[in-house]
Amino acid sequence: MITKAARIDRRSFIIGTATVGGGLALGLNLPLGGSVVRAQDGSPEITAWVVIRPDDTVVIRVARSEMGQGTITGLAQMVAEELECDWSKVSTEYPTPGQSVARKRVWGDFSTGGSRGIRDSHQYVREGGATARVMLVQAAANAWGVPASECSAANSVITHRPSGRTTTYGKVAEAAAKLTPPAKVPLKDPKEWKLIGKPVKRLDTLPKVTGAQVYGFDLKLPGMLNAAIKDCPVFGGKVKSVEAAKVTAMPGVRHVVRVGDSAVAVVADTWWQAKTALDALPVVWDEGPNAKVSSAAIADMLKAGLDADQAFVANQNGDVKAAIAGAQKKVEAVYGYPFQNHAPMEPMNATAKYTPDRCEVWVPTQNGEAAFAATLAASGLPADKCEVYKINLGGGFGRRGAFHDYVTQAVLIAKQIPGTPVKLLWTREEDMLHGRYHPVMQCKLVGALDASNNLTGLHMRLSGQSILSVVRPEALQQGRDPLVFQGLNPGGDFAIGYTVPNLLIDHAMRNTHVPPGFWRGVNINQNAIFLECFMDELAHAAGQDPLEFRRKLMAKHPKHLAVLNAVADRAGWGKPAPPGVYRGLAQMHSFASYVAGCAEISVKDGNKVKIHRIVAATDCGYAVNPAQIERQIAGSFVYGLSALFMEECTVKDGHIEQTNFNTYDSMRIAQMPKVESIVMPSGGFWGGVGEPTICVAAPAVLNAFFAATGKRIRTVPLKNHGITLV
Amino acid sequence: MARLTINGRSIEMNVDPGMPLLWAIREQAGLTGTKYGCGIAQCGSCTVHIDGAAIRSCVMPVSAAVGKQVTTIEGLASGGVLHKVQKAWVEYEVPQCGYCQTGMIMAVAALLKDKPKPTDADIDATITNICRCGTFQQVREAIHAAAKA
Numbered sequence: 071m072i073t074k075a076a077r078i079d080r081r082s083f084i085i086g087t088a089t090v091g092g093g094l095a096l097g098l099n100l101p102l103g104g105s106v107v108r109a110q111d112g113s114p115e116i117t118a119w120v121v122i123r124p125d126d127t128v129v130i131r132v133a134r135s136e137m138g139q140g141t142i143t144g145l146a147q148m149v150a151e152e153l154e155c156d157w158s159k160v161s162t163e164y165p166t167p168g169q170s171v172a173r174k175r176v177w178g179d180f181s182t183g184g185s186r187g188i189r190d191s192h193q194y195v196r197e198g199g200a201t202a203r204v205m206l207v208q209a210a211a212n213a214w215g216v217p218a219s220e221c222s223a224a225n226s227v228i229t230h231r232p233s234g235r236t237t238t239y240g241k242v243a244e245a246a247a248k249l250t251p252p253a254k255v256p257l258k259d260p261k262e263w264k265l266i267g268k269p270v271k272r273l274d275t276l277p278k279v280t281g282a283q284v285y286g287f288d289l290k291l292p293g294m295l296n297a298a299i300k301d302c303p304v305f306g307g308k309v310k311s312v313e314a315a316k317v318t319a320m321p322g323v324r325h326v327v328r329v330g331d332s333a334v335a336v337v338a339d340t341w342w343q344a345k346t347a348l349d350a351l352p353v354v355w356d357e358g359p360n361a362k363v364s365s366a367a368i369a370d371m372l373k374a375g376l377d378a379d380q381a382f383v384a385n386q387n388g389d390v391k392a393a394i395a396g397a398q399k400k401v402e403a404v405y406g407y408p409f410q411n412h413a414p415m416e417p418m419n420a421t422a423k424y425t426p427d428r429c430e431v432w433v434p435t436q437n438g439e440a441a442f443a444a445t446l447a448a449s450g451l452p453a454d455k456c457e458v459y460k461i462n463l464g465g466g467f468g469r470r471g472a473f474h475d476y477v478t479q480a481v482l483i484a485k486q487i488p489g490t491p492v493k494l495l496w497t498r499e500e501d502m503l504h505g506r507y508h509p510v511m512q513c514k515l516v517g518a519l520d521a522s523n524n525l526t527g528l529h530m531r532l533s534g535q536s537i538l539s540v541v542r543p544e545a546l547q548q549g550r551d552p553l554v555f556q557g558l559n560p561g562g563d564f565a566i567g568y569t570v571p572n573l574l575i576d577h578a579m580r581n582t583h584v585p586p587g588f589w590r591g592v593n594i595n596q597n598a599i600f601l602e603c604f605m606d607e608l609a610h611a612a613g614q615d616p617l618e619f620r621r622k623l624m625a626k627h628p629k630h631l632a633v634l635n636a637v638a639d640r641a642g643w644g645k646p647a648p649p650g651v652y653r654g655l656a657q658m659h660s661f662a663s664y665v666a667g668c669a670e671i672s673v674k675d676g677n678k679v680k681i682h683r684i685v686a687a688t689d690c691g692y693a694v695n696p697a698q699i700e701r702q703i704a705g706s707f708v709y710g711l712s713a714l715f716m717e718e719c720t721v722k723d724g725h726i727e728q729t730n731f732n733t734y735d736s737m738r739i740a741q742m743p744k745v746e747s748i749v750m751p752s753g754g755f756w757g758g759v760g761e762p763t764i765c766v767a768a769p770a771v772l773n774a775f776f777a778a779t780g781k782r783i784r785t786v787p788l789k790n791h792g793i794t795l796v
Numbered sequence: 797m798a799r800l801t802i803n804g805r806s807i808e809m810n811v812d813p814g815m816p817l818l819w820a821i822r823e824q825a826g827l828t829g830t831k832y833g834c835g836i837a838q839c840g841s842c843t844v845h846i847d848g849a850a851i852r853s854c855v856m857p858v859s860a861a862v863g864k865q866v867t868t869i870e871g872l873a874s875g876g877v878l879h880k881v882q883k884a885w886v887e888y889e890v891p892q893c894g895y896c897q898t899g900m901i902m903a904v905a906a907l908l909k910d911k912p913k914p915t916d917a918d919i920d921a922t923i924t925n926i927c928r929c930g931t932f933q934q935v936r937e938a939i940h941a942a943a944k945a
Contacts, residue, residue, distance in 0.1 A: 138929045140892070275885075275886050275889055275891055276886060277894075279878070279885040279890075279897060279901060280882065281830070281868070281870045281898045282829070283894055285895060287832065288828035290828075340823040341819070342816070342819035414895075415841060415896045416831070416895045417832070417833075462894075464896075467928070498834045697889065701892065701934065704930060704931075704933040704934075708928075708929075708930025709928065709929075709930055730834050730838065731834050731836070731838035731926060732836060736839075736926045737930075738920075738923075739923050739924075739932040739935060740924075742936070
């Protein structure tokens, strides 16, 4: 239950930060006597997803987080499609996790990762819109004394067809909100969609070009102090001692505080003062048991897993050992994938205000409920005394979903200064040293070809980290991490696209002290390289065209094959490329979408790669906003190609060596290839968009590199091979 | 103590003159459209104009901006009308998360001032801002559109 005092606090906050993106303005006045739930401005809520104001403007609630992927626009389209409202009058706002808990999770899951914003909530958000429409039409029919079946709604106008009378949503909203919602509402057939499938403009562009958009980094609260933090550079280490007296007299410094047992923070009037003092603060670390771990030691551990007897099996048919033993030709290769940092442009941050009676947190998060849980745990307060206000993210890519270490830190700092809001900002250096890194993985592949050069057997042995074993051990299946096998499973949302008569795909779990995390694309990034580059190796060993070799194995995988064929056709596979230009292919099933890519590259001096064009196809089942899908595809290649060419976090003396963009580079516009997107939704399922295509970037380019040079590169990043992207 | 002119407004601030201009803009002038991304002039999120030229404010000391005209993203539009780069950014829906885009827009506005009709090579040589969402394809389209506007 939300207290009156809390409402007043929230209202004063809203007035002060009216431009906070995505809207923190949702305040609920729970029913007092009547049954109408009201938004902060008093407008009635028709369903949990829809508020209609008297001026006919529509507020659509979005539980998922906007981090650039366009989800607030796409999800609003889904609600508006069924609501039949005037799209030009739609705005969105975030419900808060505290309100969600108080209302029995009426908005469902807040988690915004795994490309699931739309694909996991399409049903209930459309129902939320449809239910509201039925109630609004019923309210109009009641007012007119006519059957609702004689009325229809379009563009926020309700028409009584026999008489031609009309009214608007804003006029009947009060009455509609008092009606009992229908138990079941039919949804439109996709063929009737008018808004879903249209490339409507994003709802959140303007404040992003004027500087008005407030990110977590930009938040200002009355009386707020600013904190800079340093956590022990070695994971698992602790603070041994701090000489706070050396900096307490520096300008603006208010507090020097311990944060848990591993970090220290300076709190000052401004963040620059806090950071300056922190830089001058003598800290001695107890680096703990991992202080000697190196990248080489980790690589050796993974290498040992490649031939270990014990491994978790994901996909198995036939007798792969016999097939390999009986092979006419055996092909073998070992691949490797490094740690990588998410490096969103906005470093980690959170703002917290704590009193013994209430703890509030303002944070850019991919999962409001997880941020809420972190707030409860760190504050020690119950759910009805905590609240989290989500702020649009300056990038997420998985870093801000399962992990809320920065929320924990902000609350632990604020607890030591009760009543004062404290904004904690990480430096880029802190962000680089304290990531939740793309897991390290090696893979040994052995393929068996028969006398006719048919692939008769394939063994893929993965060796490396399990994200779930660290993040959600309860999700392991008898110790097995099912997420490791993304893109390699016999079925589901990450199904392998090839039929091999004797197949074994297994994983030797080898965890490190460097914490792994979900990183845009997650495990399919390395799996796509392993599988799709090795398919090229097999095709080469068989003396066959890589496309034809694949096609023979894909007869039972028509959707995989369709996207592969689409990129091959568009790129002109089999026809001569321009002089000096070479092509490479890859396809995967990724977050329920079928994706393929064809890269066209040229290579100068054997090591300077120019990517001229990437043709990318996705079959995401239903395409809610094709313009945003194209942007996600193009953007995924920037992330994926940066990872392929430039990005590796190495470990020395237990800590990550790369500290900023000068040692952890990212692609620039000069290196950007032309991306041609083919959005080819085949219907009948809902696939993701934000992540799926990233995985084909690297293998398509690596296969093109082989075509151009005859060199097979099996470890990432390419900078380690002296290969640069120009 | 330093007196800066930001978006035509004169502001006196009691700061260490060695402090980066970025933090004077954000924490003294209160203009948060200019972003911190790296602090070492790698990413360009902090790009502002000094006397019309694009600079990365995270490594420029406040003292170097004294007596000069500092323009931030908040000062790019004039008289409530968006700058042609901002207009093109809206038209082509360039921003994704948007965090780097204010710096990107400032860099592009300076480029168009120097080269009203930039070639792709001009763009490649001049616009070196990092965007992790990967908006470059739309950035390029929007630059050419703004140049024609």
